[in-house]
Amino acid sequence: MLEDKPELYRGLTYPWGRGVNPTPGEPEKIAEGIYWARFPMPMSLDHINIWLLEDEDGWTVVDTCLNIASAREIWEQLLSGFMQGKPVKRVICTHLHPDHVGLAGWLTERFDCELWMSREEFLMCRAMAGDTGSSAPDVAIRFYQGAGYTEEQLERYRKKFGNFGKAIAPLPHSFRRLVDRETITIGDRYWQIVVGSGHSPEHTALYCPALKLLISGDQVLPRITPNVSVFPTEPEGDPLKEWLRSSARIRDILPDDVLVLPAHEAPFYGLHVRMTQLIEIHKRDLNKLFDHLSQPRRAVDCFPALFKREIGDGSLGLATGETLAHLNCLLGRHRITRTGDAQGVDWYEQIPETAEYD
Numbered sequence: 134m135l136e137d138k139p140e141l142y143r144g145l146t147y148p149w150g151r152g153v154n155p156t157p158g159e160p161e162k163i164a165e166g167i168y169w170a171r172f173p174m175p176m177s178l179d180h181i182n183i184w185l186l187e188d189e190d191g192w193t194v195v196d197t198c199l200n201i202a203s204a205r206e207i208w209e210q211l212l213s214g215f216m217q218g219k220p221v222k223r224v225i226c227t228h229l230h231p232d233h234v235g236l237a238g239w240l241t242e243r244f245d246c247e248l249w250m251s252r253e254e255f256l257m258c259r260a261m262a263g264d265t266g267s268s269a270p271d272v273a274i275r276f277y278q279g280a281g282y283t284e285e286q287l288e289r290y291r292k293k294f295g296n297f298g299k300a301i302a303p304l305p306h307s308f309r310r311l312v313d314r315e316t317i318t319i320g321d322r323y324w325q326i327v328v329g330s331g332h333s334p335e336h337t338a339l340y341c342p343a344l345k346l347l348i349s350g351d352q353v354l355p356r357i358t359p360n361v362s363v364f365p366t367e368p369e370g371d372p373l374k375e376w377l378r379s380s381a382r383i384r385d386i387l388p389d390d391v392l393v394l395p396a397h398e399a400p401f402y403g404l405h406v407r408m409t410q411l412i413e414i415h416k417r418d419l420n421k422l423f424d425h426l427s428q429p430r431r432a433v434d435c436f437p438a439l440f441k442r443e444i445g446d447g448s449l450g451l452a453t454g455e456t457l458a459h460l461n462c463l464l465g466r467h468r469i470t471r472t473g474d475a476q477g478v479d480w481y482e483q484i485p486e487t488a489e490y491d
């Protein structure tokens with residue numbers, strides 16, 4: 134059972150402390166009919182929170198973990214133990230990332246139930262999974278060349294390409310679409326769909342006014358700043374603009390006194406503070422990047438402006454995507470220029486007269 138142990142940290146209140154860590158296979162009760170299961174993952178982000186919602190004679194589950202043996206084992210343990218052999222009636226995925234969608238196909242097939250997801254997340258997930266096993270397209274190579282990758286770094290990208298589908302069980306061929314601001318019924322509760330964009334194209338959070346709960350997926354995380362990246366599929370995209378807009382909108386339309394149930398780390402109070410923090414972090418980063426571009430630089434030269442840590446091979450892809458998101462945002466605001474050189478590398482430079490712009 135969760136023990137009341139309110140911890141105030143950086144403006145957020147964690148009712149059960151920041152370090153609370155439910156044992157896998159033994160979900161914790163959050164509210165009547167709402168349970169928190171934690172699944173460990175073998176990576177630096179070492180767990181995901183899965184939400185189990187009582188749904189009449191069965192369960193609705195929100196997010197599913199990676200398609201790995203250890204996660205399937207935890208599901209087996211939950212299904213026969215805590216979930217009392219009752220069926221999964223519906224699988225909801227907040228977004229397309231493998232830690233969320235990994236076992237959705239496995240669960241929906243096993244229980245012959247529907248996958249509920251927003252349309253862009255579903256279609257994008259199927260498209261990305263479709264690349265599994267194929268080789269990296271030329272446009273993607275040119276994209277990373279443009280960012281300033283060395284030949285060695287490009288080679289590592291080629292080797293890693295097409296891995297997305299390996300971490301997810303094949304998705305079903307049809308789905309039930311979730312639409313922004315619609316209200317769905319789970320058990321005897323109403324939940325409102327709240328779509329955000331930037332971390333993924335059409336991320337779905339779920340808000341229950343009666344219980345004052347927000348299942349926030351990766352849209353709102355307490356400590357980590359959710360990754361916002363530009364990828365070769367849409368080189369001119371401006372996901373950071375969408376992210377900033379979504380974050381402000383979530384702060385506008387949802388009350389502050391909800392308990393946020395994030396996909397990673399511990400539940401917390403302080404939604405509005407957190408949204409403001411996330412917006413301010415990116416605004417600060419945009420300004421730091423602008424200052425850094427007082428001379429022409431490539432995307433890979435911009436890491437020191439955005440990241441405190443050294444960017445090694447393991448984090449190069451994410452750091453590049455995140456840097457390009459900030460660069461595209463500044464380009465969209467006409468605060469910097471981009472010039473391609475004869476080698477196909479892009480150089481960015483500030484427009485000094487825009488220093489006062491926000």
Ligand SMILES: [Zn+2]
Nearest residue numbers: 228230332351
């Ligand atoms: Zn994610």
